[in-house]
Amino acid sequence: MPKPRRTVAREENVLIVDEKSYNQKEQKENHDRDLPKLTDEQKKVYDEIVGAVLERTGGVFFLFGFGGTGKTFLWKILSSAIRCRGEIVLNVASSGIASLLLQGGRTAHSRWETFWWKGYVFGGDFRQVLPVIPGAGRAEVVCSALNSSYLWKHCKVLKLTKNMRLLSDNLTAEEATDLKNFSKWILDVGDGKIEEPNDGEAEIDIPEEFLITDAEEPIEAISREIYGDASDLQDNTDPLFFQGRAILCPTNEDVNMINEYMLDKLNGEERTYLSSDTIDPCDTAAINDEALSTEFLNSIRVAGLPNHALRLKVGCPVMLLRNIDPIGGLMNGTRLQITQLADFMVEAKVITGDKVGVKVIIPRLLITPSDTLLPFKMRRRQLPLAVAFAITINKSQGQSLSQVGIFLPRPVFSHGQLYVAISRVTSKKGLKILIVDSEGKPQRRTTNVVFKEVFKNL
Numbered sequence: 001m002p003k004p005r006r007t008v009a010r011e012e013n014v015l016i017v018d019e020k021s022y023n024q025k026e027q028k029e030n031h032d033r034d035l036p037k038l039t040d041e042q043k044k045v046y047d048e049i050v051g052a053v054l055e056r057t058g059g060v061f062f063l064f065g066f067g068g069t070g071k072t073f074l075w076k077i078l079s080s081a082i083r084c085r086g087e088i089v090l091n092v093a094s095s096g097i098a099s100l101l102l103q104g105g106r107t108a109h110s111r112w113e114t115f116w117w118k119g120y121v122f123g124g125d126f127r128q129v130l131p132v133i134p135g136a137g138r139a140e141v142v143c144s145a146l147n148s149s150y151l152w153k154h155c156k157v158l159k160l161t162k163n164m165r166l167l168s169d170n171l172t173a174e175e176a177t178d179l180k181n182f183s184k185w186i187l188d189v190g191d192g193k194i195e196e197p198n199d200g201e202a203e204i205d206i207p208e209e210f211l212i213t214d215a216e217e218p219i220e221a222i223s224r225e226i227y228g229d230a231s232d233l234q235d236n237t238d239p240l241f242f243q244g245r246a247i248l249c250p251t252n253e254d255v256n257m258i259n260e261y262m263l264d265k266l267n268g269e270e271r272t273y274l275s276s277d278t279i280d281p282c283d284t285a286a287i288n289d290e291a292l293s294t295e296f297l298n299s300i301r302v303a304g305l306p307n308h309a310l311r312l313k314v315g316c317p318v319m320l321l322r323n324i325d326p327i328g329g330l331m332n333g334t335r336l337q338i339t340q341l342a343d344f345m346v347e348a349k350v351i352t353g354d355k356v357g358v359k360v361i362i363p364r365l366l367i368t369p370s371d372t373l374l375p376f377k378m379r380r381r382q383l384p385l386a387v388a389f390a391i392t393i394n395k396s397q398g399q400s401l402s403q404v405g406i407f408l409p410r411p412v413f414s415h416g417q418l419y420v421a422i423s424r425v426t427s428k429k430g431l432k433i434l435i436v437d438s439e440g441k442p443q444r445r446t447t448n449v450v451f452k453e454v455f456k457n458l
């Protein structure tokens, strides 16, 4: 066994060592590179927060800005401004998908207890999808948002208003107006201002230019629109191709339909990985229950748990369902492209985040579903992956994509989903929406859900 490093032994806490192990020179270079890029409103926020930390005045801040205003960009520069001075920043997020956007990001867990705080910065956009609480109604979801908390009165709200995702240089006056209108339409959807008066749910018209109206076979139509001819995909070696594209759907069921279709079309070596499912031995009540047969366990599909039968092909994009290596960029939500299929593992190339292009091996893991209403504890040994030609709207939160296909074989069902979907896109021409009725006929209207009471006291 190697001896423990003395430096580690002398420090009181390994988490503090962990947080202080950032390369200060690298952090300073990142900081100095991005500082001149800040817009005036971003710089104001930066000055206020960095000032409170450096002058030790502390404070509780809430950074409020709609999708694409640069909240993540600011988190990064604020983190490097503080880390380059050898101080500690804890980036925590309420979901894995958000935490993977930041260096050293984690989901909010027990780390909190370890540190003494000089300041808190919260942030977000109340127009986006709110915390998912299984079985909760509108009131409970709204009450789970930060501005319903007793902490809210201590928060100083800082605002960002300029959509940086849609920012382009060298626009003609006409293009600039067009972009401004697009940006406004996205916000109006987010604020529930279209088809007013409404109390949360409204049928809204989608502008013609985004609609796919000619679709005999809806799944084929949306897939072709975003990925072109699927038979050419496997030879596509450009990591940016998949990085910038996704089809977004409201539910996992819709996502599965598209992924199966795309897998059928993709030429490439194929394997189906079957999981081994068991009852967790610590669940002594269920371990001998004969009703919980292997076949029954195999049939269970819950969010966050890879399927029992996972069909993969070389060349297909996949999404990680577990945090494997946060520092190496392998987090719940990271997207990869399969490069080799082996007996109990796969090789894949990272296509999102800072580690784009890096090849990694993904092994099988023993996974216990975390968010489940199952009345017993099960374990599944499987590759922690799901095919990701299509992903749910909730999983897309926080991502910037150049080509977004929104497939709505059923309307969105929760606050902010339509807004999150349409605000992922980096340009107007990259957005396509296919709405179909129960008979598969293309439609021009869809439901928008906005719980307006969540915007109170902002």
Ligand SMILES: Nc1ncnc2c1ncn2[C@@H]1O[C@H](COP(=O)(O)OP(=O)(O)OP(=O)(O)O)[C@@H](O)[C@H]1O
Binding pocket: 037, 038, 039, 042, 065, 066, 067, 068, 069, 070, 071, 072, 073, 074, 125, 164, 165, 397, 398, 399, 400, 423
């Ligand atoms: N000052 C800036 N200079 C250059 N690019 C910027 C700047 N601010 C933001 N961006 C870019 O704009 C895009 C959107 O920014 P970012 O992802 O930080 O927004 P966000 O507010 O976190 O969005 P969301 O709420 O949808 O997650 C990113 O590609 C980011 O790199």
